Amino acid sequence: MSVSVLGSGAFGTALAISLSGNGPVTLWTRNPDHAKAMQSDRENMKRLPGVPLPDGLSVTDSITDAAQNQTLLLAVPMQKLRSVLNEHCEFLAGKTVVACCKGIELNTGLGPIAVLREALPSAQPALLTGPSFADDIARGLPTALTLACNNAPLGKDLQQQLTTTNLRLYRTTDTIGAEQGGALKNVMAIACGAVIGAGLGDSARAALMTRGYAEMQRMAIACGAQPETLAGLSGFGDLTLTCSSNLSRNYRLGLSIGRGETFDPTITVEGAATARAAAAKADDMKIDMPITQTVTNLVSQRLTIADAVAQLLARPLKEE
Numbered sequence: 305m306s307v308s309v310l311g312s313g314a315f316g317t318a319l320a321i322s323l324s325g326n327g328p329v330t331l332w333t334r335n336p337d338h339a340k341a342m343q344s345d346r347e348n349m350k351r352l353p354g355v356p357l358p359d360g361l362s363v364t365d366s367i368t369d370a371a372q373n374q375t376l377l378l379a380v381p382m383q384k385l386r387s388v389l390n391e392h393c394e395f396l397a398g399k400t401v402v403a404c405c406k407g408i409e410l411n412t413g414l415g416p417i418a419v420l421r422e423a424l425p426s427a428q429p430a431l432l433t434g435p436s437f438a439d440d441i442a443r444g445l446p447t448a449l450t451l452a453c454n455n456a457p458l459g460k461d462l463q464q465q466l467t468t469t470n471l472r473l474y475r476t477t478d479t480i481g482a483e484q485g486g487a488l489k490n491v492m493a494i495a496c497g498a499v500i501g502a503g504l505g506d507s508a509r510a511a512l513m514t515r516g517y518a519e520m521q522r523m524a525i526a527c528g529a530q531p532e533t534l535a536g537l538s539g540f541g542d543l544t545l546t547c548s549s550n551l552s553r554n555y556r557l558g559l560s561i562g563r564g565e566t567f568d569p570t571i572t573v574e575g576a577a578t579a580r581a582a583a584a585k586a587d588d589m590k591i592d593m594p595i596t597q598t599v600t601n602l603v604s605q606r607l608t609i610a611d612a613v614a615q616l617l618a619r620p621l622k623e624e
């Protein structure tokens with residue numbers, strides 16, 4: 305069965321490239337000039353340079369054409385998800401919509417599945433998440449991801465449909481765990497980048513990853529997640545990747561904060577808005593999330609890295 309990928313950023317393009325090994329794939333962009341450029345270059349020079357688009361991948365700027373397929377992967381930034389759904393609701397109604405974004409919506413505190421349910425109640429929602437860099441996927445390197453869907457039979461179908469020669473999908477019905485893990489690991493990646501950027505060392509990073517994971521679990525479990533999900537690809541797996549690789553944009557934002565450098569504001573960094581959303585939610589739910597709160601203050605420049613470290617180290621001693 306053919307699929308369409310809506311959103312021609314790095315991740316959408318990489319998924320479309322990998323999926324085209326299974327059959328025809330349509331990649332949709334909202335930008336007609338970008339569509340023309342990709343059609344003539346057979347490459348997404350803007351977001352994923354250096355990887356050719358396979359023959360089975362067609363590019364369009366027509367949402368009508370892209371929405372002909374029943375399964376639609378939506379690869380846009382989290383804070384844009386609702387507006388994309390609202391703008392194209394007549395074409396997306398009744399479809400299987402697989403959100404491929406990681407984050408928590410700022411104004412509502414909701415994750416991708418909940419936003420899909422609110423904005424497009426007639427759709428069948430699912431989530432594709434887990435440790436994977438677009439470049440790795442596009443280059444055919446082996447990757448394992450989580451396909452989360454509350455509807456178990458549909459999740460099984462999607463797992464079959466979206467597994468490719470280099471993308472191995474595991475499935476879960478715990479959509480809350482999968483979306484919380486994917487969202488919160490980006491916040492921890494900013495924190496880890498900041499300590500490395502500031503020269504505070506690998507031991508400090510290990511401490512942050514571990515205590516960050518404890519925060520992720522506290523929030524996710526309070527929202528209804530199963531603890532095992534957090535220990536899987538979408539939680540621990542993605543935390544490990546994103547907190548330790550220069551390929552991560554979240555980690556690189558952290559590095560620049562730690563080094564006192566500026567960072568290009570046009571780059572998609574999901575953890576910045578998600579930190580704010582998660583910190584506000586943690587306040588409301590009375591959940592202790594000091595690292596998330598610190599990242600919020602670092603990103604908004606209300607705190608220096610030196611003060612951040614001093615504050616975290618001065619917290620009352622407690623049991624692990």
Ligand SMILES: NC(=O)C1=CN([C@@H]2O[C@H](COP(=O)(O)OP(=O)(O)OC[C@H]3O[C@@H](n4cnc5c(N)ncnc54)[C@H](O)[C@@H]3O)[C@@H](O)[C@H]2O)C=CC1
Pocket residue numbers: 311312313314315316334351379380381382384387388404405406407436437438439571572574
């Ligand atoms: N790049 C990566 O390695 C990975 C990214 N992701 C997730 O995928 C999501 C998207 O990230 P990237 O593709 O990397 O970002 P990107 O910055 O490369 O691309 C974002 C794309 O969304 C499009 N877009 C933004 N607003 C839109 C709108 N209103 N209507 C239509 N299209 C719109 C942009 O034109 C752009 O093509 C994020 O949530 C990210 O966390 C997940 C795993 C890996």
Ligand SMILES: O=C(CO)COP(=O)(O)O
Pocket residue numbers: 406434435436437490493542545546551552553554555572573574
């Ligand atoms: O989600 C990702 C890896 O799993 C990509 O990370 P960045 O968005 O930080 O680049």
